[in-house]
Amino acid sequence: MATAVGAFGGADHAASKSGVWSWITTVDHKRIGILYGVTAVTFFLIGGFEALLIRLQLAEAESTLIAAGLFNQLFTMHALTMIFLAIMPLGAAFFNFIVPLQIGARDVAFPRLNALSYWLFLFGALLLNSSFIFGGAPDVGWFAYANLTALEYSPSSAVDFFALGMLVLGVSSLAAALNFIITILNLRAPGMTLMRMPVFTWMTLVVSFLLVFALPILTVGLVQLLFWREFGMPFFSAEAGADPLLWQHIFWLFGHPEVYILILPAMGIVSEILPTYSRKPLFGYSTVVFAGVAIGFMGFAVWAHHMFTVGLGSIALAAFSASTMLIAVPTGIKIFNWIATLWGGSIQFTTAMLFALGFVALFVIGGLSGVMHASPPVDTQQQDTYFVVAHLHYVLFGGSIMGLFGGIYYWFPKMTGRLLSEGWGKLHFWLMFIGMNVTFGPMHLVGIDGMPRRINTYDESMGWELLNQIETVGAFIIALSVAVFLVNFFKSVKSGEPAGDDPWDGRTLEWSISSPPPEYNFARIPVVHSNEPFWDQKHPELKHDAPPVIAGGADGEAEESIHMPNPSYWPIVVGFGTALAAGLVIVNPWLASIGAVIGLLGIYGWVFEPAGPEHH
Amino acid sequence: MANRKHIRPKSLLVLLALVILPILAACGTVDSAQTTINPQSDVAREIQGTYAFIFWVSVVVFVVVEGALVYAVFRYRRRPNSGMPKQTEGNMVLEVTWTIIPALILVAIAVPTWITIFRTDDIPAGSYIINVTGHQWWWEVEYPDVGLVTANEIRVPSDRTIGFHLETEDVLHSFWVPALFGKIDLVPGRTNTVWFTPDVETEGQMFLGQCVEFCGLSHANMRMRIFVDSPDDFAAWTAGLQSPAPEPSGVAATGHELFSSKGCTVCHSINGAYDAAGLFPAPNLTGFGSRVTLAGAIMENNATNLTAWLDNPEEIKPGNIMYKEAEAYKNPDLALTDADIGALVAYLQTLQ
Incomplete structure (x- = not known):
């Protein structure tokens, strides 16, 4: 890596390529991606x-383990x-590492903000787990349903840790999300229109x-929850005339x-992998993209299907069952398009x-x-049973x-320059595939047998023990x-x-540069003419109307000094101060000012930090 | 590349298992103790009908989709002589087709769903009303027409439609006896309802249920039972509870005294008022000796279990209010000796 970078990197960056300090101060989207990935796998x-x-505990009836x-x-x-600490950040790891490469950018729009997102995530995760x-x-x-979260029923600080940890994690995700929206909308290579973006970027x-x-x-709900607990403002308290269901609406709307x-x-x-190894373009690119967008929109109109048993009333049940079933349509479209991608490949x-x-x-x-529990009557038999646990784990x-x-x-x-072993990889896949089905498959059955979620014990006479034992074996196969x-x-x-x-004979821009990519990604920013620019560059014979493609990459004409952002330690200071303030709120709101001061100092330092390479 | 031949039979087997398992499941779990797919009432049957329809539609979709996937994977696997595949970018007709067909299937599922929603929503007029109040972690059951209050075990007459009015004293709970009706949550500040008409053939049968909304430490220990009685048995049961308990004698008389002197009556009522002093409500113990279970229907009601319960309720039901609040457990001067417990057990068992 050092040699690849050394050829093009400026002197300013040479000192910061290795060591713990270089990771703490990094603003390189690729390194931040790796930090996200390693942290996410650890929490996984x-x-x-x-x-x-x-x-x-559940492998045995009436267990006291x-x-x-x-x-x-x-x-x-x-x-x-x-x-919040495994799946979301693992997604963020790929957003960070891959999206700038896929759109032909040299970094994200706000590299230091990107680092702050990571540090807020890490410290928020540590706060929650502390x-x-x-x-x-x-x-x-x-889901922390009110009113179990009221001080009366949860007097310990556990709920405060939940609310404050989630708030810190929320700031992290929000900053990252804005960063990626701006990056994707503004930093695409010339010629990469929205409908030429790789599906993963979409x-x-x-x-x-x-x-x-x-x-x-969610933030509104969490602040209300904290104010309820700390200052007695009864947002979710039925005695005060409020409605505990408000929390459920807020929570599921998020x-x-x-x-x-x-x-x-x-x-x-998956939309990247299937075409690559089928050696075919994604079938119905625009349909898959629109289906994804539609799922995103409709995702805001189905929240009450988590509340089919709270007594919503028949009209609401009918409406939300309809919207929930409707969302299966774009999901189905994706599945069919993936299968069609394989077809003839x-x-x-x-x-x-x-x-x-x-x-x-x-x-x-x-x-x-x-789709089964999208039907409210059916859901009254499945809600809060292991059938739902099975469903959500299959998803x-x-x-x-x-x-x-x-x-x-x-x-x-692409990230390391080395291949993962295919032999070990296939062993990993088959064990995980089998383990996953052995664990979560029987949960459908034990759910149909009426076993509720979130119970620590059950009577032997219920007949759930054998299925639970099989599930436990499956969990260890996954392990x-x-x-x-x-x-x-x-x-x-x-x-x-x-x-x-x-x-892999890849199709998108990240495969056109070296593995691992140099710090600046593209020596020359590529010009894009299609939604599979690298594939079209490699296989011009496959397209009748293929315009000349100019891909970037290290073998392009390198500029002597590519402008890259300086490393900065202010993001970790701001992140630490914020999480510390949140944590100290639990001890004493006044103590929180210590964290707030650290955070504010960090922001002060950040603001006055020179953005570009320093010239002495 | 060498693995290609091994992949096929393995994945085929796994996929076959995936198809067969759910179907076996549907057949194999009808008899389990709290099964959701052996309906014994009109409402439960209505729900089951909707579920069965959606289930079989899903099986067909599953077989078609997974079949297409598996077929494509095997048919189009890379062979040594595989050339460059045709670079198909899409097909509008196909894509519109597989947008419309699933939409039609979903309409077919939605219609019976809506019919069931509206056929099962409100308690029919003239139903026999029972009020249920959720507590951490037991069910208070009130029969308003006869002024009776009991707990955890609900007896219902077989010749009536039964309507429940459901409220909670503390946190969310969910009321569910799957053979008879789908679950409905108990929400602070609201009165939710659910109803069912028992099948006449179920006379004399008992049905299991339990709380299915996480309600704190002992959520797993909040269970219940519904007994479908013949009209005569039901009338005899209510009459029995309305008549005073027999005067206790011998050791049971000692137990009766202890029941007051140890402070049990502060929260537990026997006969008379719904709750005694009402510091906090505890199960009304009228007719306790005739109940099948105790402590939130988590164990059989016999002398051994009752002794264990009175000896250390915290071990059996972590977090329960009796252990936390009752003088007999908080105040060393009032602590129960083994002899006290024996007398209390004897007394409680006389409450028929």
Whole structure:
């Protein structure tokens, strides 16, 4: 890496290429992407560990292995960790690393803000998890329904950790989302119109808009929750004439778009992988893009399907069941277009492709079970049972996680310059695919058998024990598959086969530059004439009307000194100060001013920091 | 490349299992204790009909879509002589087709859904009304027409449509007996309703249910049962509860005294008023000895279990208010000895 960069990097940057300090001060979107990825995988392991403890407790009827209080913390933190600290940031890792490369940019629009997003995420995640040490983690479910969150019923600080941790994470995601919207809209290479953007970039754009619109809703709810608990302002208190259902409306008005925030990045990844290994363009590019946009829009009109059993009234039930079923249409379109992409292709079964195919196969199952409880009467038998747990894991594990692992296998060579081992990779895939079905498949059955979610114990006479044992075995198969992945990862980082610039015969711009890419990505900004510019450059014979393509890359004529932003330590200072202030609110609101002062100093330093390379 | 041959049979098997498992499941789980797919009332059957229709539509869609996927994967796998595939970019006719067909399927699902919604929404006029109040972590059950209050075990006559009015004393709960009706949440500040008409054949049967909205520490220990009684049995049961309990004698008489002197009556009522002093409401114990279960329907009501419950309720039901608040557990001067517990058990069992 050092040599590739050394040839073009300016002297100002030479000192900051390695060491912990270089990572702390980095504003390079690729390094921030790697930080996001490594942190997300770490939290994926923690969330997985929590899941294994849950599965151990449930493997036996009337088990006393894990006490009820700890069990409630575990299932709450498992969900929060997997959603906000694993899947979302893993998506962010790819947004960071890949999107600027796909659109022919040298970085994101606001590199220091990008670093701040990461540090806020890290410190917010640490704040949330520190609750395990300081009096107990959140134990009210990840949706934290009022009025269980009232001081009266949750007197410990667990709910405050939830609210403040989520607020910090929300600022992180919001900043990142705005950054990516601006990056994608403004920094595209010449000729890359919106309808020439790679689908992954499109899905990043949609997800970023979803975040911008959905997160403020959650923020309002969280601030209300805190004010309720800290200052007695009864936003959700029925005794005071308010309605606890308001929290549910607020939470799911955020929470359902959140589901698409979790799945659309994986859909984008799959839309990159399937064409590459089928050696065909994505079937119906514009349809897939519009379907993704439609899912994003409609995601805001279905929230009450999480509330079919609260007594909404028949009209609301009918309306929200209709909107929920409607959202299956664009989802179905995507599935059919993916299958049509495979149709007539020349399919190569790489590990990344297996994960993408696994995504499609499993997501179909999650989608179909979703249509079942889109019907409110049916949902009255399925809501809050393991059937829903099965459904959401087929969507978020079978969907998001499988897609994201596909992305890791697909883009790891671009990120590191080395290939992940295909042998270990396939072992990883098959163990994970089988483990996932053994774990979550039987949950459909035990849910149909009437087993509720979020119970730490059940009577042996219920007949749920065998299915639960099978699920626990499956969870350990998944754990084994993750261990295989880690072995593969560490082996390949050190001694994987050199990847070359374009190991998969890729179609989009990131494959036109070296692996790993130089700090400035493109020595010369490419000019784009189609939605698969690199493919068209490599295969001009396939297009009758192919205009001449000028791709960028390291072999272009390099400019002597490409303007790149300086490293900065102010983002970590601001991030730390913000999270510290949030954490200290729990101890004493006045103490929070310490964190606030650190954060403000950080902003002051940030503002007066020279933006460009310094000349002495 | 060498793996190509191994992939096919394996994935085929897995996919086959995926098709077969849910179908086996549908058949195999009808008899489980709290199954959702063995309806025993009009409302539950209505729901099951909708579910069965959507389920089979889903099975067909599943087979078609996964079949197309698997076919495409095998048919178009890269072979040594595979050339460059045709660079098809889309096909408007096809894409419009697979937009319209799913939309039509969804309309077909939506119509029975809506019909069921409106056929099961309001409690029919003339139904027998029972009020249920959720507490952490037990159910208070009131029969307003006869002025009776009981807990966790609900007896209903088989010849009437039963309507429940549901409220909560504290946090959200959800009321659910899957064989008889779908769940409905208990929400602070609201009165929700659900209803069903038991099948006559279910006379004498018991149905399991439990709270299905996470409600705190002992959420898993908030269960309930519904007994469908013949009209005569139901009348005899209500009459029995309305008549005074027999005068206790022997050790039970000691237990009766302890029930007052240890402070149990501060919260627990036997006969008479719904709640006694009402510091906080606890299960009304009228007719306790005739109940099948105790402690929120989590265990069989017998001397051994009742002794264990009175000895250490926190171990059986973490976080319960009796252990946290009752003088007998807070105040060492009032602590229950083994002999006290024995007497209380004897007394409680006389409450028929």
